[in-house]
Amino acid sequence: MRRFSWINATSLTLGFAFLYLPMLILVVYSFNASQLVTVWAGFSTRWYGELIRNEAFLDAAWVTLKVAVVSSTIATVLGTMAAYTLVRAGRFLGRTLFSGMIYAPLVMPEVITGLSLLLLFIGIGLDRGILTIVLAHTTFSMCYVSVVVSSRLDSFDRSLEEAALDLGCTPFEAFRLVTLPIIAPAVISGWLLAFTLSLDDLVIASFVTGPSATTLPMKIWSSVRLGVSPEINALSTILIAIVTVGVITASLVSKRAIAARQRDERAAAAAA
Amino acid sequence: MSPQTVFAPWDDPHEKPLIQFRNVTKRFGDFTAVDNIELDIFEREFFALLGPSGCGKTTLMRMLAGFETPTEGTILLDGKDIAPIPPNRRATNMMFQSYALFPHLTVRDNIAFGLKRERRPKPEIDARVDEMLRLVQLQKFATRKPHQISGGQRQRVALARCLAKAPKLLLLDEPLGALDKKLREETQFELMDIQEKTGTTFVIVTHDQEEAMTVASRVAVMDHGKLVQVATPDVIYELPSSTYVADFIGDVNILEGRITGQDDDRVEIAWAEDQPSIHAKARVALAPGSTAYFAIRPEKIAISATRPETAPNAVTGKVLDIAYLGNISTYHVELPGGQVIKAQSTNTDRMAAREFTWDDTVWLGWSDAAGVVLER
Numbered sequence: 001m002r003r004f005s006w007i008n009a010t011s012l013t014l015g016f017a018f019l020y021l022p023m024l025i026l027v028v029y030s031f032n033a034s035q036l037v038t039v040w041a042g043f044s045t046r047w048y049g050e051l052i053r054n055e056a057f058l059d060a061a062w063v064t065l066k067v068a069v070v071s072s073t074i075a076t077v078l079g080t081m082a083a084y085t086l087v088r089a090g091r092f093l094g095r096t097l098f099s100g101m102i103y104a105p106l107v108m109p110e111v112i113t114g115l116s117l118l119l120l121f122i123g124i125g126l127d128r129g130i131l132t133i134v135l136a137h138t139t140f141s142m143c144y145v146s147v148v149v150s151s152r153l154d155s156f157d158r159s160l161e162e163a164a165l166d167l168g169c170t171p172f173e174a175f176r177l178v179t180l181p182i183i184a185p186a187v188i189s190g191w192l193l194a195f196t197l198s199l200d201d202l203v204i205a206s207f208v209t210g211p212s213a214t215t216l217p218m219k220i221w222s223s224v225r226l227g228v229s230p231e232i233n234a235l236s237t238i239l240i241a242i243v244t245v246g247v248i249t250a251s252l253v254s255k256r257a258i259a260a261r262q263r264d265e266r267a268a269a270a271a272a
Numbered sequence: 273m274s275p276q277t278v279f280a281p282w283d284d285p286h287e288k289p290l291i292q293f294r295n296v297t298k299r300f301g302d303f304t305a306v307d308n309i310e311l312d313i314f315e316r317e318f319f320a321l322l323g324p325s326g327c328g329k330t331t332l333m334r335m336l337a338g339f340e341t342p343t344e345g346t347i348l349l350d351g352k353d354i355a356p357i358p359p360n361r362r363a364t365n366m367m368f369q370s371y372a373l374f375p376h377l378t379v380r381d382n383i384a385f386g387l388k389r390e391r392r393p394k395p396e397i398d399a400r401v402d403e404m405l406r407l408v409q410l411q412k413f414a415t416r417k418p419h420q421i422s423g424g425q426r427q428r429v430a431l432a433r434c435l436a437k438a439p440k441l442l443l444l445d446e447p448l449g450a451l452d453k454k455l456r457e458e459t460q461f462e463l464m465d466i467q468e469k470t471g472t473t474f475v476i477v478t479h480d481q482e483e484a485m486t487v488a489s490r491v492a493v494m495d496h497g498k499l500v501q502v503a504t505p506d507v508i509y510e511l512p513s514s515t516y517v518a519d520f521i522g523d524v525n526i527l528e529g530r531i532t533g534q535d536d537d538r539v540e541i542a543w544a545e546d547q548p549s550i551h552a553k554a555r556v557a558l559a560p561g562s563t564a565y566f567a568i569r570p571e572k573i574a575i576s577a578t579r580p581e582t583a584p585n586a587v588t589g590k591v592l593d594i595a596y597l598g599n600i601s602t603y604h605v606e607l608p609g610g611q612v613i614k615a616q617s618t619n620t621d622r623m624a625a626r627e628f629t630w631d632d633t634v635w636l637g638w639s640d641a642a643g644v645v646l647e648r
Contacts (some may be wrong), residue, residue: 161371162339163358167386167437179386247292262421 017207023240030233037228047234060219064199067130071137072194078138079145079160079194080187084175085154099150105143114141114207121208128210136208137198141234144197145190152186192250279489280504281314288351290315290441291336293483296345298331305331308345318467318474320488322481322520324612328497330514333443336514337366349441353544353586358560359580360389365434365499366443372424373418379407380414386437403431405531405617407466424455436471444476446577448483452569460486481521485509493517509569514648518567523602525573525613527566541566544609551584554645568643573615575628576635583637589613589630603628 005175030048034041051057086099116134126132162180164174181185202217209218216235223232281287286461291314298306313319321329334340335347338359346353356364367384373382381500387397407413408428413421418429427447434442447463448456464487467474478484479640484491485505492502493516501513512518515526529543529550534557541550541564550566556566580586593604593613603615614637628634 147573157370157372159368159372160374162359163366163368163374163433164336164385165339166337166362166366167365168389170360173389178374182374215487243431261419264417268416268420268425270423 002245009173018170026233027237029169029242032060032230032236034231035230037233042197046217047230048238051231051234051238055214056214057231060214060216063144063213064216065131066131067137067205067213070080071134071198072141072191074134074138075142076145076187077189079142080149080188082142083146083150083153084179086212087150102143102146106147108140110140110203110206114204117204118207129212131206132210133205133213133215136204137194139199140201140204141194141197144193145187147181148190148193149186154182156183241259274495279316280474282312282490287314289313289352290317290476292348292351294346294348296332296335296342296347298328298335298340298345299343299599304497304601306335307340309499311499311502313473315473316471318476318487318489319463320484320491321475322484323478323479323494324520325346325479326596326619327494329479329494330445331364331495333445333475333477336441336519337364338362338444352480363440365437365439366445367430367434367442367447371418371430371450373426373429373433375418376496378415378417379421380428381435382418383433383435384420387423388596390437402434404436407435407469408432422449424448424459427451431466435466439472440547441473441475445472446478447476448478448480448603451635456483461489468503470633472516485521493520507548512567512646515565515567515646518644518646523614523616525568525570527568527611529564531562534558534560538640541562541645544611546609547587547607547611548585550643552643552645554642556645556647558645558647562647565646565648566643567646568638570602570614570616571618572642573613573636573638575605575615575617575633575635577627579635580637584640585642586635586637587613588633588635591628591630591634594628594630603634605634620630622625 029037030042031043031045032040033044033046082102086095086102087097114136117132117139121128121132121135156179160178161174164178165171169177190216201215202218202221204214206218206221207217213223220232223229274638281289290600291311293311295310296306297304311333321332323329331340334355335342336349338354338357341355346355348354352597357530374385376384380401384397384401399412401470403412405414408431410425410428410432418426421429422527427450430446434558444463448459451459463474465644469474473569474487478485485508486504488505490502490504491508493500493508495516495517501508503511511561512521518524518526527541527550529541529545531539532542532549533540534554536551539552539554539558541552543550543566552566554564569627574580574583579588587607589605589607592606593601595604598619600616600618603617605613607613607616613636
């Protein structure tokens with residue numbers, strides 16, 4: 001049945017080329033010895049060395065990491081709380097409006113989110129810097145967390161919580177000891193999503209930042225405007241490598257967990 | 273209490289009920305799930321709430337557990353109103369239909385869960401968990417996770433978990449629904465055994481009438497939020513209070529007719545133009561001319577080739593259908609007027625040639641005490 005016609009082969013090649021050719025060029029040129037980005041002058045790891053010595057890039061990377069960790073953690077807490085409340089609250093007047101409003105920031109243009117946050121920060125007289133970027137990232141990424149967590153909670157067997165209450169848990173203990181451990185995978189993937197969104201973000205961060213804080217995407221963007229340097233290529237290659245390793249690890253771990261579970265269930269059924 | 277005494281606290285006016293429902297009503301919006309219920313359940317009882325889905329039996333149980341509060345009326349446990357007590361501080365434990373085992377905890381931790389919430393010392397918890405594991409024979413599986421054991425074992429973990437805290441009252445919501453028939457029957461006897469050993473009061477919700485009859489000391493039949501009849505299984509079966517109960521429990525023939533004569537406790541019911549009136553004993557006084565239903569179980573009707581000499585009631589008809597069930601055979605007999613009556617006979621001889629076959633003309637006979645006369 002498995003025929004590999006030339007049409008399949010062509011479409012596959014074209015598709016992958018479309019997706020990965022730009023990145024491949026970037027990776028290849030990061031090992032270029034020449035100062036000029038478009039002229040190949042032999043293999044070298046020189047730009048990686050330069051990158052490590054570039055204080056400005058390292059600072060930006062450090063700011064980005066701090067912002068991403070803090071904002072995604074706050075967003076996860078708030079997003080999980082929002083999802084839990086909306087799923088558990090049952091029906092009340094305006095419930096659809098509320099849950100719709102949670103999702104609205106997903107489709108809101110980033111420029112508008114950024115601008116409105118900027119106006120808010122100016123209005124309340126908050127000094128712009130790392131703190132404002134963290135707040136802005138928390139705001140837009142918590143709705144992503146809430147979407148991920150609420151879809152998990154929708155399929156969550158309510159009787160597990162009732163069983164916990166029945167066995168003597170207070171409602172908070174029931175959440176901490178039963179609900180949270182069970183929905184933990186969704187909460188973690190919500191955190192990862194928020195973390196990635198924060199790492200990626202250029203537009204909103206540009207709006208709300210001040211002179212003291214520059215994130216990596218902002219740094220890359222402003223450097224590129226002065227001309228693409230091979231250092232940027234090297235930096236991008238490192239980022240691609242980190243993301244690739246992360247994605248592959250995550251999928252391997254979840255695949256292994258599913259396989260182990262299926263094996264256990266088969267064993268249990270056979271022993272019955 | 274001497275050992276010969278039958279367990280029947282509901283007949284003893286001095287006995288204090290463990291649970292009292294007083295005019296309990298529960299409404300969800302416009303829908304009345306439980307409608308003005310008065311019910312006493314006694315200590316050490318194995319009480320079954322039986323009814324079709326949507327009859328309010330689960331709501332009644334969830335009110336005992338504390339997951340629902342009555343709209344009207346009060347529920348007393350040991351004489352105290354339980355409405356203000358949240359589920360985590362009630363002396364009741366519930367076994368859920370889905371078992372609701374915590375998937376991230378081992379069998380042992382599942383059973384220990386409730387004990388740990390009471391902050392008991394660890395050795396005491398361990399001893400109690402071991403005792404529970406022994407009770408449900410799952411010592412070997414203590415370190416497994418719920419998805420690593422079979423459905424029947426999960427059911428036993430769920431039972432051990434809710435028994436561990438030694439509740440005053442154990443609530444079982446369709447506990448055996450997910451098991452296959454053979455395992456279900458075995459487990460019913462296990463449940464009764466455990467109930468006797470622990471002396472706990474059990475309230476079980478089920479839609480399976482055989483299950484209710486097997487395990488329960490008393491059965492409450494529910495319909496549309498109301499209690500239709502509350503009695504011991506044999507009374508429910510032999511003396512149903514209405515055609516609804518008679519029809520819900522077991523197989524039954526219900527013949528509608530009119531009272532034509534009454535003499536002491538005997539009545540005559542005219543039920544079909546070309547058939548003789550039914551002679552039966554009635555427990556209630558029925559005015560001549562009123563509508564009555566005669567309910568009779570198929571096993572109480574004798575089938576014969578010739579007219580039974582002694583039976584006060586006898587009709588004749590043709591065999592329409594035969595259902596062979598191994599231990600018994602059910603004959604569907606069509607009377608000349610088109611009515612079909614079911615009669616059962618026990619297959620006492622192995623592989624004996626069947627006495628009757630399709631289209632044979634047969635006689636059906638029953639005594640005047642074989643069936644019950646019902647008003648509705």
